[in-house]
Amino acid sequence: MIDKGSSQDRVPGDEYTRPQFARAALLTIDMQADFVAGPYAVPGTEQIVPAVARLARAFRDARRPIVHMVRLYLPDGGNADICRRSLVASGACLVAPHSPGSRLADGLTPAGAAPLDPDRLLSGAAQPLADGEHVIYKPRWSAFHHTPLRRHLDDLGVNTLVVAGCNYPNCPRATIYDAGARDYRLVLAEDATSGFGEHARPEMTGIAAWCLTVTAIERLLRTDAETAASRA
Template sequence: MHEDIAPNWSSSALLTIDMQREFCTGAHAVPGTADILGTVRELVAAYRAAGLPIVHVIRLYLPDGSNAERCRRAQLRAGEQLVTPHSPGSQPATVDAILEPELLLGGEPQRLGPREWLLYKPRWSAFHGTALLDQLTALGIDTVTVAGCNYPNCPRATLIDATERDLRTVAVSDGLSRWLAGDLDGIGVVSLRAADILAGIAG
C-alpha cells in the first residue's frame, strides 16, 4: 500500500459497529456476527491497553419506527422489536456496560473509560448525524479501524464516509460479519486481518 492510505497506528481509533446482543445471538442475529465476537473483543483489549481511542457505535430503534431508516419503519410499526431502548438485545456484546438510551438518543456519547465511548448513530454510517468526526479530530486521530456487524450495511457505509472525510481507513477482514473481500479496494480502504492490526499497534 502507498503512504497516502497506509494506517498510522499511533493515531488510530477503533470503531466497533452494531456489536449488540440482538445482532450476535438474538432473534435478529446476523450470520457470522457471533463468530467474530472474540476477534472484536481482542481488538478492543489491544486498543484499550495501548491507550488508543475506542468508539462502540450502536443502533437503537424506537417502537414507533420514527428514528429508523425508511426500509425498516413498517416492520417496527407492526410491532417487531429490534434493539429497542432498555431491551436486553440492545446492550453491547463487546463490553460490560449498560446503555443509557436517553443520553445516547440525545446525541451525547456515553463514556466507558478514559478514551472509550458508546455512540448512537441514527442511520447506517457512524458519521451521519453524529459528532464522531469532531471527536476524532479533537483526539488527533487520522486513522480508523472498523470492525463489527453486517459489513454490507453499516460498516460499509461507515468506511465509505471515513474515506470521504480524508481519514486513513482500515477494514478488519476477519472482524466484520458478511465481509466482501475487495469491495472497497478502489477507494483506498485497506483490508487487514486482526493479527496484522494487533502487530501494528504493538509495534
Template sequence: MYLDPDWATSALLIIDVQNDFASGPSAVAGTADRIPGLARLATSFRAVGRPIVHVVRSYRAGESDVDLVRRAAIESGDAVVQPGTTGADIPAALLPHDLTLDWNLLRSGEIQLIGPDESVMYKPRWSAFHRTPLDRRLRDLGIDTVVVAGCNLPNCPRATLFDASERDYRTVLVVDATSQTTPERLADLELIGVRLRTVDDAVAELSVIPPAPGAHRCEEE
C-alpha cells in the first residue's frame, strides 16, 4: 500500500553520472556500461512529462567541504569532477540538448533548469537530500515516488534511497541502470521497502500512465 511506486507522480534521479566517473581517471566499474540503459530510461520519463533531476558532485582542489573519506586527498590538491572541466560534465547521451553546467549557480545551492521537466542539482555529500533543495523541489512538483539510477550503488544512490524513504517517498531502484549492484546490496534495500525494477520494467510501467500536459509521447526506436 505504501511501498509500490506511483509512476504518474514519480521523478527520476540520475545520481553522479559524470564523465570522470564513467570513463575518466576515477571511473567506477560498470558505470559506462549503464549509460545506454540510463539514456533509454531518461527518454521514457521525458516522453510522459515526468521530472528528471541529474544530481552531480564536484570538487575544487584544496577545499575542505568534502566527504571525510576523500577530504585529505582533496585538501592536498587532488580533485576529480572539477567545476568547468569536461570530466565534471554529464554524458551527452543523458541530456535533452547540448548543455553547459552553471557551476556557480549549482554550488550556491540552486537548481539549474535545463527543460520544462528536467534539472541539474549539486550535492556536497552522499545523499541527494543532504543540504540540497531536492525535497522542496519534489514537493513542489507533487512527487511521491522517487526512482533512482546512476553511479555506484553502495555510496550515493543508497544514501539517497535511505533519505527518500525517511521522508516518506515511495522508492524504486532501477537495477540495470545503476553501477556496482550486488545481490546482497539489493537485498538490503528491499528490507527498507525499495522496489527493484529493470529498465524494461520502468519503461513498460511508464508507458501506461497518461502523459503530463505538454508531453509528447514517442515510440522507442
C-alpha cells in the first residue's frame, strides 16, 4: 500500500502512464444500497463505504469531476446480465428502479442532491447531482459498455481515472481494462474497492493501473491542485 514514508508523495508510472490528478475524474462503481446491505450485499462493500465517501469529498474539494456508475434492473430482468437474469425475473427486487435498494449508499452524494431519476438514467442520459458530479446507468460490468461515459469524460478534458467501489473481480476490473483500451491513465483506490486483495496488485500494475490508498490519492490531488494554482 503506497501510504508510508516518501513513497506517498510519488506518482507512479512513466510519461505515458503517470496519473495526472489535475485532469482526473473519480468513478464510483455500483455503490448502491442493495449491494451494501441486505440479502444481495456484496461482501466487503459495506466496509468500504466510508473510504469511497472520503474520496468523493476529496474530489469535490479539488473541484474534479465525479461520476457514480449505477445498475438499475427492470422487474422482468430484461436488462440484467444473463448471469443474473433468472434471479431478477423470478421476483428478486435488486436495484430496481425507484426502489430504496437502488439509491446510492449513504454519504456518497453531495448535500441537497436529488434522488436518482431512473427514467432519465435508463434513457442513456447522465443525471447531474451537483456541479461536476453526475450519475450514469451502466447495463453491464464495464462502465464504458453502451454508456455515454467516454463522451462525458472527453467533454471534461479528463485523461486520468480513479476507480473505486463494488467489487474488484467484476465491474471495477472490467472498467479498468476498458479504460486502458481507451488510453486513460489509471488508478485503483485499493482500500475503497471491495474484493481487492494482494492477488490483484500484480495484475493491475501489469497493465499500468496503479494501486493507491485513499490517503495517497488525497495527497496527490492536493499537490496537483496547488501546482496548477501556482502556475495560474
